[in-house]
Structure formats: structure tokens, C-alpha cells
Amino acid sequence: MTDINFSGMAAKPDSQGDDHAPAAGGRDLRWDIIELLFFAYRDFVGDADQELEAFGFGRAHHRVIHFVTRYPGLKVADLLDVLRITKQSLGRVLKQLLDEGYIVQKTGNNDRRQRLLYATPKGEALVAKLAGLQTDRINRAVAGIDPAGVETVRQFLRAMIDRDDPDKVLEAIFGGGRKTRE
Amino acid sequence: MTDINFSGMAAKPDSQGDDHAPAAGGRDLRWDIIELLFFAYRDFVGDADQELEAFGFGRAHHRVIHFVTRYPGLKVADLLDVLRITKQSLGRVLKQLLDEGYIVQKTGNNDRRQRLLYATPKGEALVAKLAGLQTDRINRAVAGIDPAGVETVRQFLRAMIDRDDPDKVLEAIFGGGRKTRE
DNA sequence: CAAGATACGTCAATATGACTGACATAAATT
DNA sequence: AATTTATGTCAGTCATATTGACGTATCTTG
Numbered sequence: 001m002t003d004i005n006f007s008g009m010a011a012k013p014d015s016q017g018d019d020h021a022p023a024a025g026g027r028d029l030r031w032d033i034i035e036l037l038f039f040a041y042r043d044f045v046g047d048a049d050q051e052l053e054a055f056g057f058g059r060a061h062h063r064v065i066h067f068v069t070r071y072p073g074l075k076v077a078d079l080l081d082v083l084r085i086t087k088q089s090l091g092r093v094l095k096q097l098l099d100e101g102y103i104v105q106k107t108g109n110n111d112r113r114q115r116l117l118y119a120t121p122k123g124e125a126l127v128a129k130l131a132g133l134q135t136d137r138i139n140r141a142v143a144g145i146d147p148a149g150v151e152t153v154r155q156f157l158r159a160m161i162d163r164d165d166p167d168k169v170l171e172a173i174f175g176g177g178r179k180t181r182e
Numbered sequence: 183m184t185d186i187n188f189s190g191m192a193a194k195p196d197s198q199g200d201d202h203a204p205a206a207g208g209r210d211l212r213w214d215i216i217e218l219l220f221f222a223y224r225d226f227v228g229d230a231d232q233e234l235e236a237f238g239f240g241r242a243h244h245r246v247i248h249f250v251t252r253y254p255g256l257k258v259a260d261l262l263d264v265l266r267i268t269k270q271s272l273g274r275v276l277k278q279l280l281d282e283g284y285i286v287q288k289t290g291n292n293d294r295r296q297r298l299l300y301a302t303p304k305g306e307a308l309v310a311k312l313a314g315l316q317t318d319r320i321n322r323a324v325a326g327i328d329p330a331g332v333e334t335v336r337q338f339l340r341a342m343i344d345r346d347d348p349d350k351v352l353e354a355i356f357g358g359g360r361k362t363r364e
Numbered sequence: 365c366a367a368g369a370t371a372c373g374t375c376a377a378t379a380t381g382a383c384t385g386a387c388a389t390a391a392a393t394t
Numbered sequence: 395a396a397t398t399t400a401t402g403t404c405a406g407t408c409a410t411a412t413t414g415a416c417g418t419a420t421c422t423t424g
Contacts, residue, residue: 029310030317031252035355036339038245041223042266043344058409063220070213076372084224089411091373113371113420128211135212141341145334152331153338157218159323162225173217242381258401271382273402295391295400 047133055126060093062130065102069119069127071169075108076115081167102126229315237308242275244312247284251301251309253351257290258297263349284308 048062055061067082068074076094080087094117097103102123108114119127142150158174166174230244237243249264250256258276262269276299279285284305290296301309324332340356348356 027314028317029313030320031313032336032355033320033339034313034316035252035351036336036343037223037226039352039355040339040342041219044219044342046266046344060410070217077370084228085410086412087372088374088413093410095373108371111371111421115372131211131213131216132209134216135210137342138212138215141338144341145338149331149334149338152327152334154214154218156323156327156331156335157215157222159326160222160226160319161218162228169217170221173214173221240380259399267381268383269401270384270403275381277402290400293392293400295389297401 044134044137047137048130051130051133057096060089061097064090064093065097065119065123066127066130067169068103068117069124071172072118073106073116074168076117078168079117082169097123226316226319229319230312233312233315239278242271243279246272246275247279247301247305248309248312249351250285250299251306253354254300255288255298256350258299260350261299264351279305 045059049059052058052062063083064079067079071078076087076090079094080090083090094103098105101120104118104120105115106118108116142153145153161170163170163174227241231241234240234244245265246261249261253260256264258269258272261276262272265272276285280287283302286300286302287297288300290298324335327335343352345352345356
């Protein structure tokens with residue numbers, strides 16, 4: 001069997017003991033949270049990856065169909081802002097989702113150049129299935145945390161997000177107060 | 183100017199009001215935390231992306247040099263477990279980091295087949311720079327949260343991570359409570 | 365109305381980072 | 395001596411991203 005102990009693997013000398021303590025010579029780096037975020041997100045998106053394979057889709061498809069389902073009537077331009085990709089990249093993925101009947105387009109009422117995007121029941125079902133897997137993980141994670149603690153987690157995540165030049169979905173999430181429109 | 187209001191964009195009828203309330207017909211899905219995780223991670227890794235461009239590196243290089251810096255003496259096989267990629271994928275990225283002097287290899291003492299990986303001062307400097315950017319964001323995010331709340335955030339992130347079949351880095355992070363064997 | 369800007373789609377070429385499969389070598393284990 | 399392990403590499407492919415250019419329909423503005 002392989003050696004079970006760490007061969008020479010050790011915490012760096014400037015981060016002995018408490019992983020978020022001030023460094024001796026350098027500054028206080030948050031190694032622990034940096035790495036926890038990496039692993040948490042790795043496993044979080046991993047849940048969906050396995051399911052998506054069965055549909056012949058990748059992460060790109062998930063992101064698109066998720067936000068279209070959640071924010072019906074999203075424009076192509078909005079989606080580009082949210083996903084931070086180019087329209088050429090979005091094009092292929094979106095075309096697949098349209099061709100296979102997960103999304104439909106509707107010409108905008110006010111502006112007929114716009115193609116407003118809506119998920120079909122088929123698309124919504126896929127999104128709900130994937131969100132279910134991720135919800136299971138989140139529920140397990142918050143099982144030992146009281147409601148105030150969960151709100152603290154939300155507060156932390158919200159504060160990790162850039163607020164300058166927010167896209168439409170972020171505006172909806174952070175709301176001027178309004179989720180929809182009062 | 184483009185329309186500033188959401189053209190038809192609204193929360194789904196089954197998620198009115200509180201975003202994590204039980205759905206009318208379906209189950210209780212954690213849309214809010216799912217999306218907060220997406221945006222938080224998007225902006226979190228975005229910090230490093232901009233710096234990495236100046237070095238001609240991508241996210242793959244960052245992940246490799248980060249874990250090698252943090253866990254000196256990491257074996258190639260360990261790195262494959264942590265990053266969950268194939269050795270062929272790791273190969274090219276690792277070769278670049280070796281060629282450009284960010285990482286050095288040392289033959290294992292006990293097992294001469296092993297190539298133990300160590301960051302050079304040049305490599306450590308890059309990692310510290312990138313971790314500094316991410317630490318700035320984390321510090322801003324926890325600014326309004328008391329120490330107990332920050333510990334709750336850590337607890338949440340730890341609980342989001344798969345604990346079955348953990349890699350060596352995860353064993354180090356979770357320490358004594360390791361699943362493998364005592 | 366004419367001119368320009370905007371929203372979207374698409375063609376072409378390219379880069380990164382991932383994959384499978386096969387094979388080679390050196391060193392450890394049995 | 396035979397096998398397994400740790401690592402490296404070649405070859406081909408795929409998914410997702412990029413930049414740049416161009417076309418078309420539609421809205422806005424002078």
C-alpha cells in the first residue's frame with residue numbers, strides 16, 4: 001500500500017498552528033478559506049456534472065438553462081453579462097438547448113430585436129433535478145447550523161460578490177428591494 | 183439607452199417572497215445559496231485570473247502552483263487526486279511551471295520513483311500575490327461578521343465538501359478526523 | 365427620412381484545458 | 395524473476411472559451 005503518512009508534506013512555516021493567523025514576515029493570508037472555497041465549489045458543481053453527462057450536456061449548458069429557468073424572459077445580452085462569456089461561446093450552447101427543446105425564444109414586445117429566453121417544461125425539469133442535487137448538499141451542510149448562522153453564511157457569500165457594474169440577475173438578487181417589481 | 187427595468191423578468195411563481203421557502207408543488211430548493219455560490223466563486227477566481235494573464239498562465243497553473251506551495255513535497259499522484267484531472271492534463275501545465283522555474287522536483291528519499299514537488303521562491307511569490315488578492319476579498323466579506331460568524335462560515339464550507347475518499351490535502355485540512363484509518 | 369447605434373446571429377481561426385488509450389521506463393514489491 | 399507502482403509521453407479528440415469580421419433586422423436620433 002502507499003504510505004499513509006505525508007512524506008515531507010507539512011504546513012508552511014509561516015502558517016503554523018492557526019491557519020488564518022498573521023504570518024511571521026508577510027501578511028495575513030486566508031489560506032484556510034481560500035482552500036475551503038476551492039474544495040466546496042469543486043464538489044458542489046461535481047453533483048451536477050454526473051447528471052449532465054446523461055443528457056450529453058456540460059457545465060456551460062447547466063449555467064445557461066439554470067438562469068433562463070430562474071429568470072424567465074432573460075435577454076441574450078443579459079445572459080452574456082451573467083456568464084461573462086462572449087456571444088460566440090454562448091451561441092453554440094444556446095443553439096443546442098433551443099434545438100433540443102429545453103429553451104424557447106420569444107421576440108420582445110417593446111423591442112423586436114430582442115430574443116427573450118424561456119425554459120420549456122423539459123428545461124425546467126432538468127434544472128429542478130440538478131438544483132435538487134445541489135440543495136441536498138446544502139441541506140446537509142447547514143444541518144448543524146442555526147437559522148441565524150445560515151443567514152451569516154448568506155451574508156458572507158453576498159459580500160464576496162462584486163457590486164460594481166452588476167448584471168441584471170445580480171440586480172434582481174440584491175434587489176433595490178424589488179425582486180420582481182412592486 | 184436600453185430599458186432599465188426587467189422586461190418580463192420575474193421570480194418564478196413557486197419562489198415568491200422568501201427565496202428558500204418551500205415550493206408550492208415541488209420541494210424546497212435552495213435557489214438563493216446555489217446562485218450566491220455561483221457568483222461568489224465567479225468573482226473569487228476572477229481576482230486571480232487578471233494577474234495570471236500577465237504571467238501567461240491560466241487557472242490550471244494557479245491550482246497547481248498553489249497546492250505545491252502550500253503542501254511542499256506533494257507527489258504528482260497526490261496532485262492528481264486533489265485537482266481531479268488526468269496526468270496527461272497535469273503534464274503540460276506542470277512542465278511549464280518546471281521549465282519556467284516556479285516548481286522544482288526532488289526524487290523521493292524512501293521511494294526513488296516519486297518526484298516530490300516544491301515551489302521555488304519565484305513560485306511562492308506568485309502564489310502569495312494571488313492569495314493576497316483573494317484574501318482582500320475575503321477580508322472585505324467578513325468585515326461585518328464577528329469571529330463566531332466567521333467560524334460558522336468555515337463550518338458551512340467544510341460541510342459542503344465530500345468526505346468519502348478524501349485526498350491527502352483534504353486529510354491535512356480536516357486533520358485528525360480523517361475517514362481512512364486511525 | 366437618412367444615418368447611426370443596438371441586438372443578435374454566424375463564419376473562421378485559434379487557445380486552453382480537459383479527455384481516452386497506448387506505451388515506456390525506472391524502481392519497488394512480491 | 396515477475397509484477398506492480400509512479401511517472402512521463404505520444405497521439406488524437408472534445409468542450410469551452412477566445413478575437414475579429416461581417417450581415418441583418420430594428421430601434422433611435424439628427
